Amino acid sequence: MADADKVNWQTGKQEIIDINSLTNQFKRVDEYAVSPDGDKIAVLGQAEDDTFTAIVNGEKWPESFELAWYLRFTPHGHLICLARIDDMWTLVVDGKPWENRFEFIWNPQFAKNSPAIALAYKSEFEYGVVVDDKPWENRFQAMRDFTLSPDGKHTAATVQVEPLGEADVFKFFEGVWSVAVDGKAWDSKYINTWRPIFSPDNSSVAAEIRTDIADYSLSVDSRDWSQKYGCVWEPVFSPDGSKVVAPVRHEGAWRMAANGELIWKTRFSQLWKPQFAPGGKKLAAIGSVEFGRWTIVIDDRPWGQTFRDMVLEPVFSPDGNRAAAVVKDENRWTICADGKTWHQDFDMVWDPVFTADSARVLAKVEKDGKYHLAADGSLKMGGFDKFWDPVVEPDGNNLLLRYIEDGKYIREVKKVSDLLG
Amino acid sequence: MAEVRGFDESKVDDAGLNESIKKLTPEKIQRVVQRVFNKESAARLQVYLNTCVHCGLCAEACHTYVSRDHDPRFAPVSKVRDTIWELIKNKGKVEPEKIKDMARIAFTECGACRRCSMYCPFGIDIAYLILVMRRICNLLGVVPKYLQDTTNSHAATMNQMWVHQDEWIDTLQWQEEEAQFEMPNVRIPLDKEGADVMYSVIAPEPKILAQLLGNMAQIMTVAGIDWTMPATDGWDNSNMAMYSGDFEVMGRVEKLHWETAARLKVKKVVMGECGHAFRGAVYDGPRWLGWQYPPIPMVHAIEFYYDLLKSGRIKVKEKYKEHVTVQDPCNTVRGRGLGHKLRYVIDQLCENFTDIDPRFEHNYCCGAGGGTINCGPPWKPTRMRSTRVKAEQFERTGAGVIITPCHNCHSGIEDIVGHYGLGMHVKFINEIMVDVMEKPEDMG
Numbered sequence: 001m002a003d004a005d006k007v008n009w010q011t012g013k014q015e016i017i018d019i020n021s022l023t024n025q026f027k028r029v030d031e032y033a034v035s036p037d038g039d040k041i042a043v044l045g046q047a048e049d050d051t052f053t054a055i056v057n058g059e060k061w062p063e064s065f066e067l068a069w070y071l072r073f074t075p076h077g078h079l080i081c082l083a084r085i086d087d088m089w090t091l092v093v094d095g096k097p098w099e100n101r102f103e104f105i106w107n108p109q110f111a112k113n114s115p116a117i118a119l120a121y122k123s124e125f126e127y128g129v130v131v132d133d134k135p136w137e138n139r140f141q142a143m144r145d146f147t148l149s150p151d152g153k154h155t156a157a158t159v160q161v162e163p164l165g166e167a168d169v170f171k172f173f174e175g176v177w178s179v180a181v182d183g184k185a186w187d188s189k190y191i192n193t194w195r196p197i198f199s200p201d202n203s204s205v206a207a208e209i210r211t212d213i214a215d216y217s218l219s220v221d222s223r224d225w226s227q228k229y230g231c232v233w234e235p236v237f238s239p240d241g242s243k244v245v246a247p248v249r250h251e252g253a254w255r256m257a258a259n260g261e262l263i264w265k266t267r268f269s270q271l272w273k274p275q276f277a278p279g280g281k282k283l284a285a286i287g288s289v290e291f292g293r294w295t296i297v298i299d300d301r302p303w304g305q306t307f308r309d310m311v312l313e314p315v316f317s318p319d320g321n322r323a324a325a326v327v328k329d330e331n332r333w334t335i336c337a338d339g340k341t342w343h344q345d346f347d348m349v350w351d352p353v354f355t356a357d358s359a360r361v362l363a364k365v366e367k368d369g370k371y372h373l374a375a376d377g378s379l380k381m382g383g384f385d386k387f388w389d390p391v392v393e394p395d396g397n398n399l400l401l402r403y404i405e406d407g408k409y410i411r412e413v414k415k416v417s418d419l420l421g
Numbered sequence: 422m423a424e425v426r427g428f429d430e431s432k433v434d435d436a437g438l439n440e441s442i443k444k445l446t447p448e449k450i451q452r453v454v455q456r457v458f459n460k461e462s463a464a465r466l467q468v469y470l471n472t473c474v475h476c477g478l479c480a481e482a483c484h485t486y487v488s489r490d491h492d493p494r495f496a497p498v499s500k501v502r503d504t505i506w507e508l509i510k511n512k513g514k515v516e517p518e519k520i521k522d523m524a525r526i527a528f529t530e531c532g533a534c535r536r537c538s539m540y541c542p543f544g545i546d547i548a549y550l551i552l553v554m555r556r557i558c559n560l561l562g563v564v565p566k567y568l569q570d571t572t573n574s575h576a577a578t579m580n581q582m583w584v585h586q587d588e589w590i591d592t593l594q595w596q597e598e599e600a601q602f603e604m605p606n607v608r609i610p611l612d613k614e615g616a617d618v619m620y621s622v623i624a625p626e627p628k629i630l631a632q633l634l635g636n637m638a639q640i641m642t643v644a645g646i647d648w649t650m651p652a653t654d655g656w657d658n659s660n661m662a663m664y665s666g667d668f669e670v671m672g673r674v675e676k677l678h679w680e681t682a683a684r685l686k687v688k689k690v691v692m693g694e695c696g697h698a699f700r701g702a703v704y705d706g707p708r709w710l711g712w713q714y715p716p717i718p719m720v721h722a723i724e725f726y727y728d729l730l731k732s733g734r735i736k737v738k739e740k741y742k743e744h745v746t747v748q749d750p751c752n753t754v755r756g757r758g759l760g761h762k763l764r765y766v767i768d769q770l771c772e773n774f775t776d777i778d779p780r781f782e783h784n785y786c787c788g789a790g791g792g793t794i795n796c797g798p799p800w801k802p803t804r805m806r807s808t809r810v811k812a813e814q815f816e817r818t819g820a821g822v823i824i825t826p827c828h829n830c831h832s833g834i835e836d837i838v839g840h841y842g843l844g845m846h847v848k849f850i851n852e853i854m855v856d857v858m859e860k861p862e863d864m865g
Contacts, residue, residue, distance in 0.1 A: 028606070028608075030610075031610075031613055067594065069594075069611060070611070070612065070652070103587075104587035104590070104591060106586060106587055106590055106652065107586065107652070107653055120586065120587075122585075122587050127585070142577070142578075142585065144577070144578065144579075144586070144654065160577070166570075167566055167567055167570040167797075168570075169436075169437060169564075169566055169569040169570055169573060170436075170440070172570075172573045172577075173562070177577065191576070192576050192577060194673075210576070213559065213560060213562055213667070214559075214560055214667075214669055216669070230669070231669045231672070231673075233676075252460060252461075269711040270710060270711035272676075288711040291711060291713065292711065292712065292713030292714075294711075308713065308714070309712075309714070309716050309717070310679075310683065310712075310716035310717070312683060328716065328717075331718060347688065348615070348686055348688065350686065366615075
C-alpha cells in the first residue's frame with residue numbers, strides 16, 4: 001500500500017458503516033471496494049432510473065452515469081470506476097470524470113511509486129494508452145499488454161505497427177508487431193512481442209520477442225539478445241537495473257538466463273515468474289523439478305517440498321531473507337514458507353504477507369464460505385463475510401484489518417503481538 | 422447423398438501449402454524432421470511405429486475412409502505410411518512437393534478424433550502420429566492458410582478470432598443488457614475476484630454467437646452460481662495452435678488461461694460447449710506446460726449442465742418438443758466419457774430424443790475437429806467428401822434437430838446438413854436449456 005504513513009495506526013476497532021445502508025439505495029449493487037487505509041467502503045450501484053453511481057461511506061457521488069463498472073480503490077486511496085457518459089467512456093476518480101472521452105477504456109493500472117493511473121483506450125477504432133487523462137498522441141491498429149513505469153510517467157505496450165490483411169499469414173511472419181513506449185514504436189518489428197516491463201529507474205523496457213516460427217528471445221530497448229531460445233517467459237529487471245532475467249527454453253529444458261547468458265545450472269521441466277528479493281540479493285522463481293511437481297526455486301535451489309496442482313508467485317519478506325508462496329496440492333490451497341508447508345489447508349488462499357520484521361507470514365484464507373486471517377498456518381481471527389488482505393504497518397508493530405461481519409464494515413488495528421502472540 | 426464432383430484435393434489452391442513450400446530446401450526439411458524425430462518425439466514415436474503390424478484394422482474406424490467408399494488411401498495406416506513412415510524411411514530426405522502432400526493429408530484428411538486408436542489391437546494413438554507430422558509442417562511453415570491465421574490470432578491476441586480486448590468487454594456488457602430483457606436481474610460479473618466459478622469460452626462466442634453468452638448469464642443467474650468472466654486476455658480457452666503444431670503458442674495461451682483463473686481466485690473453471698478447447702485446456706496444454714492435471718478443476722459444459730439438473734438448481738418448466746438427436750463430440754465423449762451425462766441432460770430437457778448409432782465413444786467424428794474446419798473454405802469439399810457416413814448417421818435418426826455440445830461439431834454439422842440436404846437444425850444445449858428452464862418469478 002502506498003502512503004502507509006498517512007494511515008491511522010491507532011489500535012482499536014471501528015465500525016465504519018452498516019453495509020445495508022449502502023446497498024438498499026440501489027436496485028442492483030456490484031462488488032464492494034475498500035480503501036487501502038480502511039477508512040472507506042464503497043459500492044457501485046444501479047439506481048431506479050437505471051443510472052449508475054458510487055456510494056462511499058453512505059455518501060453518493062454527485063454524478064451518475066449511463067453505465068459504470070470496475071469500482072476500485074487505487075493503492076494511493078483514490079476511488080475509480082469506468083463510466084459511460086453520452087455513449088462515450090471515461091475514468092471517474094473520486095466522483096470526478098476525466099475530461100477526455102473515448103470509444104472505450106479498460107484495464108486500469110496503477111503506478112508503484114506515484115498516484116498515476118493508466119488505461120488502455122480506443123478512439124476512432126485505434127488503440128493507445130492514456131495516463132492521468134493524457135492520451136498517447138500515436139494510436140495503433142491493435143494493442144495488448146500495456147504497462148506503466150514505477151514512477152507513473154511512462155507507459156509501454158505491445159502494438160501492431162503494420163496493417164495486416166485478412167488471413168495474410170505471410171505478412172504476419174514478416175513481423176507486424178513491436179513495442180511502443182509513450183506511444184512511439186521501436187524501430188524493430190517482430191512476429192510477436194509480449195509483456196513489456198520497465199526497469200526500476202523507469203529508463204528501460206524489456207519484452208519477450210518472437211523472431212521466427214519457434215525462435216524466441218528478449219529485447220531490451222529494441223536491442224535483441226543475440227541468443228535464440230525455444231521459448232521464453234516474462235522477463236524481470238534486477239533492482240539495480242543492471243540485469244534482465246528471464247526463464248528460457250534451452251535444449252528442451254527450462255533454464256534461467258540473465259542478459260542472454262544461462263545463469264542457473266538446473267534444467268527444469270518448467271520455470272516461470274522470476275522475482276528478485278528486495279536489494280536484489282536473491283532470485284526466486286516457480287519451477288517444476290520433475291514433470292507434474294512444482295515448487296519455489298531460490299538461486300537455483302528448489303525447496304524440498306513439491307506440489308502437484310499449482311504454485312503461485314513467490315513473495316519475499318521485507319529483509320529479503322525469507323520467501324513464501326501460495327501452493328495447491330490435491331485441490332487444497334495453503335501456504336509454503338521457506339520450503340515448509342502449513343499443516344492447515346483451505347478452500348482458497350490469498351498472497352502471503354510478511355510482518356515488518358519478516359518473522360511472521362500472514363494470509364487471507366477462505367474456509368467453508370467464511371474468511372479468516374491465518375498466521376504461520378493457524379487461524380487467528382475470522383469467520384467474516386468479507387475480508388480484505390491484511391495491511392502491515394511498514395516499520396511498526398501494527399496490523400490493519402478490514403472486514404464485514406454481521407452486516408457491518410469494520411476497520412480494526414491490532415498489535416501484531418496481541419494478535420499473533 | 423450428394424457427391425462432391427470435379428474436385429481434386431491435390432490441386433486445392435491454399436497458399437499456406439502452395440506458397441510456403443517454395444521457401445523450403447531439402448536440407449531444411451531434413452533438419453526439421455531430425456529435430457522432431459530425435460529431440461521432441463523420439464521414444465513415443467518409436468514405440469508406436471515398432472508396435473504397428475500393419476493389420477489395417479484401424480481403417481473401418483475412420484469416417485474419412487468409410488465415407489470415401491473404403492478407398493485404402495484414406496485408411497489411418499495409409500495416412501501414417503504416406504507421412505511419418507516415409508520421412509523415417511528417407512531420414513527426412515524428401516522434396517518440398519512431398520511435404521505439401523503430407524501436410525494435406527495430416528491437416529485435412531484426419532480430424533485427430535482418435536476413433537482409430539480404439540480399433541487398433543495395440544491401442545496405437547494414430548492421431549498422435551498425425552500430430553507429429555503437423556508439428557514438422559508447423560516448423561517448416563507449411564500449414565493451411567486459414568488454420569495458420571487462427572494460430573497467429575492466438576499468438577497475437579490470445580484468442581482465436583482476433584477479438585480486441587475492448588470488443589470482448591463490450592460484448593459481455595451488451596449481452597448482459599440483452600439478457601436483462603428476459604430477466605432483469607441478470608448479471609455478467611466481470612473480473613470479480615473470489616467468485617466460485619470462472620466461465621470461459623472460445624472466441625466465436627463473442628465474435629459471432631454472442632447470444633450464447635447471454636443465455637449462460639440467465640442459466641447462471643437462475644442456478645444461483647457465484648461466477649465471473651475475466652476482463653482481460655485469458656478468457657479464450659480454445660487452442661488451434663495445438664492442432665497446427667505450434668506447441669509454443671499453445672502453451673502460451675493455456676498458461677495465460679490458467680494464470681487468469683488463479684488471479685481471479687476461482688475454485689473451478691466451467692467451460693462452454695466446445696470439444697477441442699476441452700482437450701487443449703485439460704490435456705495437451707497443461708502437459709506441455711508441465712502440469713499433469715489442470716491446476717484448477719475444469720468442468721465441461723456437459724458436466725456443468727448435468728450437475729445443475731441433477732441437483733435441481735435448474736428445473737425444467739416444459740420440455741423441448743422437437744424431435745432431437747445428438748452428436749457425441751470426440752474430445753468430451755470419447756476423450757472424457759461424458760456420453761451418459763450428455764444423455765441425462767437431453768432426457769431432462771427434451772421429450773422426443775432418438776439416439777445416434779453408433780454412439781458414445783464409437784460415434785463418428787463430425788469431420789470438422791482437429792483443426793480441419795479451421796483449414797477454411799478451400800478444404801470444405803474435402804470435409805464434405807469425408808463426412809458422408811456422418812450425414813447418413815443423422816439421416817437414419819429421422820430427427821429434426823441435432824444437439825451438438827461442441828463448436829467445431831456445430832459448425833461442421835451445419836455444413837453437412839446443408840451439403841447433404843438433411844433439412845435438420847443444429848443447436849447447442851445452452852439454447853434449449855434457456856428456453857425450457859423454469860425462471861422463478863422473483864427473477865423477472
